[in-house]
Amino acid sequence: EFLIALSNFQHANGIAITGVLDRDTMxxxxxxxxxxxxxxxxxxxxxxxxxxxxxxxxxxxxxxxxxxxxxxxxxxxxxxxxxxxxxxxxxxxxxxxxxxxxxxxxxxxxxxxxxxxxxxxxxxxxxxxxxxxxxxxxxxxxxxxxxxxxxxxxxxxxxxxxxxxxxxxxxxxxxxxxxxxxxxxxxxxxxxxxxxxxxxxxxxxxxxxxxxxxxxxxxxxxxxxxxxxxxxxxxxxxxxxxxxxxxxxxxxxxxxxxxxxxxxxxxxxxxxxxxxxxxxxxxxGSCELPFDVAFDWVRRERAEDGVYRWKYNSYFFRRQWYWLYENRHHRPRYGDPKLTAHHWLGIMQINDQHRKIDGIVHVRELNSPEGPTFFFKGDIFLEYDNDRSRAKIRDSAGNRYPRRIKDGFPGVPYPIDTVFYKADERIIYFFKNNLVYKFHWPSKRVVDVKTVSTTFPGWGGAAPLPSNIDSAYYSYTSQAYFFFKGAYFWKMAGNQERYLNRRIRIPNNSVGPRRRTSSTWRDICDVGETELVM
Ligand SMILES: [Zn+2]
Ligand SMILES: [Zn+2]
The missing domain is CATH 3.40.390.10 (Collagenase (Catalytic Domain))
Known part of the structure; x- marks a missing residue:
């Protein structure tokens, strides 16, 4: 086909039809x-x-x-x-x-x-x-x-x-x-x-x-x-x-x-x-829409040499769409967004254009990618199998998914606003309106309920984290926790902030001033209602 196309191009331009990329053609x-x-x-x-x-x-x-x-x-x-x-x-x-x-x-x-x-x-x-x-x-x-x-x-x-x-x-x-x-x-x-x-x-x-x-x-x-x-x-x-x-x-x-x-x-x-x-x-202007979930998905992947390695990517979800964000290029993967239900197998049970995902959390061991990944929607949750890339049918105890939040996470209200996990504390933080529920993973119970603003105060003169946030996640690329609401995000102070501001005391879990999400995560843009499949 290439040769015919090239010959045709040469014919259309009135030059010698050689079928090769010669000097005249170039x-x-x-x-x-x-x-x-x-x-x-x-x-x-x-x-x-x-x-x-x-x-x-x-x-x-x-x-x-x-x-x-x-x-x-x-x-x-x-x-x-x-x-x-x-x-x-x-x-x-x-x-x-x-x-x-x-x-x-x-x-x-x-x-x-x-x-x-x-x-x-x-x-x-x-x-x-x-x-x-x-x-x-x-x-x-x-x-x-x-x-x-x-x-x-x-x-x-x-x-x-x-x-x-x-x-x-x-x-x-x-x-x-x-x-x-x-x-x-x-x-x-x-x-x-x-x-x-x-x-x-x-x-x-x-x-x-x-x-x-x-x-x-x-x-x-x-x-x-x-x-x-x-x-x-x-x-x-x-x-x-x-x-x-x-x-x-x-x-x-x-x-x-x-x-x-x-x-x-x-x-x-x-x-x-x-x-x-x-x-x-x-x-x-740039795309400034809020999203439902931000999530760094960590899993083991077997490389060509047969060795298992950690692999992680950042994902953003909005309604029925998701974007894989290429952190090193500061933009989503070319061709994104894609339909979540088509690429996250089994998630269509809880997600379509009318049902957004409330939160995703990976409850992983410290210094290991092992541990379950949960998707929350309304009063139910699913578990995602990171190795097989599909939603599980049953949990390890034989309970059939989807399960009720009140059965799997007793004491946690639903629907949740969002959720994230701190591996060093072994605490899942559930957000609901102005409250944060700390769920201790090993003992499977709520150990503390406090307001968002007291749990996440501001540092260096910044306001505390507001109520009703959209999303929260730990970024492996930035090695920091982020919170999102509307067109803005907040970064939890980490080692970097503590090192650069050694003279002031930065409280635990405190956040810096809010910034525009589009200034850091570019081009997470809606594309209409259809997915193009060639
Ligand atoms: Zn014309
Ligand atoms: Zn032109």
Whole structure:
């Protein structure tokens, strides 16, 4: 398939069909680019009207793309252009009654633009042409649809926005329209750029208020980035970035670089990198939703050499979703969240979109990963088998799961807010409203009930831990206990704080000032209601 795709690419570009990656082919690939001009206009930078003759082709095209009703010779001053775009968007608002009714102006260091204000952004694939065309024999229409859906999903994984395919509303009410065309296409005022037979432009996008993406149908697209010539996924992610408000980036590693970069090496991916995440979050903000459970899952894993080793990962749960958090990369695993019920076998008994998990605790021996892991929901609990990665049917005494909390943890109220375990004290801390129940694990009884604020006072002038917290866990990476409520977290003072503040007395179990969760755990973002399975 690769050879056919490559030959097709060579044929489409009018060069010798060799079926190998020769110099001509590489040259064309390195010049293949997005049709959106690279210029970013700073409304404060230009105060005089530039002479049309001094504008480069690039600048003329940009002006045209930002105001399609304008003639080439009638280039307006940038501040006027800005006003026209706003006026244009107001006109659009009247014409497109329900379509994201308002467009938000944003201004960042890299420029200004329009952004979608609503939490949900709708999209649709539209076509004047038959799809797939003869050029695009490598993808079925279903694969095209899936690839576009995946590209939107990848943006939603890092943004406080959801993307929803809308196939029923009138076209004028859909936020982002995507289509395929050749040369002059889709009533678009800008044809795709070619140089003779050579296709220079793989696609282009119109920013808001139009928010349209046009793929060049002469380009033989393929499904994944590991295949030459052109990955539709990579192009779709890039063009969606434009409709969301991103300009081009000079950074060769950025998805917003205008030139197509074939995937290089096994470590290379299509995923959005830190720089892309930062620039889009400058416009839309970062994900700040609370979560139900934070949990470091520790277990033994048999390595290839046959030796058992400890393994731990941080997990965050919200409603029916979970994220595996890659602490060393400061972001969730690529492709997360996943459905909890699909990947934590047996947990669907207590968890779906209407039933959040209340708490998870690993009651492990000191200096050992051994010990049971419990999931709590309402008045019941389950035990998870860490070695077999599934919920247990019965406990060691033969009691059938799920069991009642009042039977397994007598004296503990339910439903709980959250729970965590301190291995050195052998105490399970159960939280309920303003109270903490200390449950002594070896004797299986509640040994103390106190308020949250007296159990977890503040140190160094910080307020004590508040009531009704969402979640608590011990992080093996940070070697510290953390508490979460809403968009904030608190860190319990540990060896690090005691060492750095040797002159003051830091009370036991005391917490520092609250901080924004998103400042430490990035991009734990909702993605809508569906899971994508290829
Ligand atoms: Zn572009
Ligand atoms: Zn177009």
């Amino acid at each position: 040259l064309i690939m390195t010049q293949l680019r997005c049709g959106v001009p690279d210029l970013t206009i700073n409304p404060n930078a230009t105060t005089t009207t530039p002479e049309p003759s001094t504008l480069s082709e690039n600048e003329k095209k940009l002006a045209k793309m930002q105001n399609p009703n304008q003639n080439d010779t009638d280039i307006v001053q940038t501040s006027v252009l800005l006003q026209r775009i706003i006026l244009n968007s107001r006109r659009e608002r009247r014409q497109r009654t329900k379509r994201s009714t308002l467009f938000q102006m944003y201004s960042t260091r890299s420029g200004w633009g329009l952004a979608f204000p609503g939490r949900t952004i709708t999209w649709r694939l539209v076509g004047e042409l038959l799809w797939p065309s003869s050029n695009n024999q490598f993808m079925t229409s279903n694969e095209v649809w899936f690839t576009v859906k995946l590209a939107f999903r990848m943006w939603s994984e890092i943004l406080p926005r959801n993307f929803l395919e809308d196939t029923v509303s009138p076209v004028s009410e859909v936020d982002i329209l995507l289509g395929f065309g050749t040369n002059r296409h889709n009533r678009c005022p800008v044809p795709f750029t070619t140089q003779g037979q050579f296709i220079q432009e793989y696609a282009h996008a119109w920013p808001l208020p139009q928010a349209e993406i046009h793929f060049n149908d002469r380009q033989p697209y393929t499904r994944s980035s590991s295949n030459y010539p052109i990955s539709l996924l990579k192009v779709a992610i890039h063009e969606i970035g434009h409709t969301l408000g991103l300009p081009h980036s000079d950074d060769r590693m950025s998805i917003m670089n205008p030139y197509y970069k074939p995937i290089q090496g096994s470590k290379d991916t299509d995923e959005l990198r830190t720089s892309d995440r930062n620039s889009i979050q400058n416009i839309y």
